[in-house]
Amino acid sequence: MKRAISVGAALAAIGLFSAWAARAQPPAPEPGDGPRYSNGTDLIRPANYREWVFLSSSLGLTYEASGSASNRPPTFGNVFVNPSSYRSFMQTGKWPDKTIFVLEFRQSETAASINKNGRFQTTLAVVEAEVKDSRFPDGWAFFNFGSGPPGPAGVGVPPLSGDRAAPCVECHTQHTAVERTFVQFYPTLFEVAKRLGTVKPNYTDP
Amino acid sequence: MKRAISVGAALAAIGLFSAWAARAQPPAPEPGDGPRYSNGTDLIRPANYREWVFLSSSLGLTYEASGSASNRPPTFGNVFVNPSSYRSFMQTGKWPDKTIFVLEFRQSETAASINKNGRFQTTLAVVEAEVKDSRFPDGWAFFNFGSGPPGPAGVGVPPLSGDRAAPCVECHTQHTAVERTFVQFYPTLFEVAKRLGTVKPNYTDP
Numbered sequence: 001m002k003r004a005i006s007v008g009a010a011l012a013a014i015g016l017f018s019a020w021a022a023r024a025q026p027p028a029p030e031p032g033d034g035p036r037y038s039n040g041t042d043l044i045r046p047a048n049y050r051e052w053v054f055l056s057s058s059l060g061l062t063y064e065a066s067g068s069a070s071n072r073p074p075t076f077g078n079v080f081v082n083p084s085s086y087r088s089f090m091q092t093g094k095w096p097d098k099t100i101f102v103l104e105f106r107q108s109e110t111a112a113s114i115n116k117n118g119r120f121q122t123t124l125a126v127v128e129a130e131v132k133d134s135r136f137p138d139g140w141a142f143f144n145f146g147s148g149p150p151g152p153a154g155v156g157v158p159p160l161s162g163d164r165a166a167p168c169v170e171c172h173t174q175h176t177a178v179e180r181t182f183v184q185f186y187p188t189l190f191e192v193a194k195r196l197g198t199v200k201p202n203y204t205d206p
Numbered sequence: 207m208k209r210a211i212s213v214g215a216a217l218a219a220i221g222l223f224s225a226w227a228a229r230a231q232p233p234a235p236e237p238g239d240g241p242r243y244s245n246g247t248d249l250i251r252p253a254n255y256r257e258w259v260f261l262s263s264s265l266g267l268t269y270e271a272s273g274s275a276s277n278r279p280p281t282f283g284n285v286f287v288n289p290s291s292y293r294s295f296m297q298t299g300k301w302p303d304k305t306i307f308v309l310e311f312r313q314s315e316t317a318a319s320i321n322k323n324g325r326f327q328t329t330l331a332v333v334e335a336e337v338k339d340s341r342f343p344d345g346w347a348f349f350n351f352g353s354g355p356p357g358p359a360g361v362g363v364p365p366l367s368g369d370r371a372a373p374c375v376e377c378h379t380q381h382t383a384v385e386r387t388f389v390q391f392y393p394t395l396f397e398v399a400k401r402l403g404t405v406k407p408n409y410t411d412p
Contacts, residue, residue: 058326185327
């Protein structure tokens with residue numbers, strides 16, 4: 001009987017400790033919120049990236065040269081990052097291995113509802129991703145999921161390569177404030193990087 | 207000894223079950239991610255709203271009449287909602303009691319870094335909030351945290367009232383697609399509301 005009580009007490013203690021631990025700790029990184037692949041390097045489009053941490057958005061911030069896109073309404077670009085990598089960056093100013101950024105472009109509209117001047121977001125235009133992962137030759141890779149709905153479950157798209165990857169690599173090497181990421185466009189993160197000294201030495205404030 | 211083994215087995219089983227349960231369940235709603243008050247109805251500015259679920263952003267979508275703000279650069283408006291209410295909405299198309307929206311306005315810049323045409327977000331301009339809470343007479347309240355840094359910890363701001371609240375209430379009653387919220391500007395949520403039939407009967411698509 002005494003033994004039975006001590007078993008019960010042990011279980012109760014474990015339960016109490018678990019409940020306390022769950023409350024006392026900051027929100028734990030979601031298990032497995034990093035990149036997932038098929039065929040080793042084909043990135044599977046994250047199903048829940050809209051619930052990841054939002055870094056910033058822009059309007060009309062295209063890769064195209066001035067004027068070439070002037071006849072189309074500008075698109076919004078929303079950037080999301082997996083939560084565990086976000087928390088790591090806020091403490092270190094650096095991106096851990098297995099960081100995944102999703103860049104979501106959306107069409108914009110104006111003169112609808114109460115809005116007479118500005119622009120707001122509408123339908124999805126295209127989904128892209130940038131990944132930091134030591135499995136890739138130089139540690140980073142870029143992906144384009146296109147404009148359609150997500151593909152078959154569990155099937156990824158291959159990293160951009162050759163001529164399609166070159167402009168990504170060049171721009172993300174020469175013009176980024178922190179590692180290969182445009183942290184200068186993410187105001188809350190840029191402050192962290194400046195405070196922790198992780199802005200590239202050759203980066204000059206715009 | 208046999209008893210000791212069964213205690214060990216029980217603990218191991220609990221550990222395995224806990225690990226399984228933690229992996230099998232969707233991310234749990236953060237405990238206490240709803241509104242917090244001082245003095246009963248003064249809303250405390252949420253410290254971590256940037257880690258909440260992003261609903262959408264807009265550029266130049268002001269409350270002001272056409273032309274009155276034309277000499278100033280447009281501001282971005284980012285909308286965040288507490289995660290547990292987001293998950294509830296995605297299942298029901300309705301906002302549960304204790305839902306809190308944070309509307310964050312940020313200055314915009316252009317012609318910096320690689321960006322020659324569009325606009326991107328910079329410094330914080332103002333933080334506002336809208337809350338659904340049965341403690342308020344009509345179930346909703348609006349708050350303005352101003353443009354400065356967060357105030358003293360644990361001290362809230364009172365809900366807007368009288369002439370300051372009237373335009374909020376009027377606009378959020380007459381022009382909103384779902385309850386008192388501009389779900390028509392949150393594309394991923396608008397689809398859910400249309401599918402679940404929670405768009406107001408008198409709302410007409412812009």
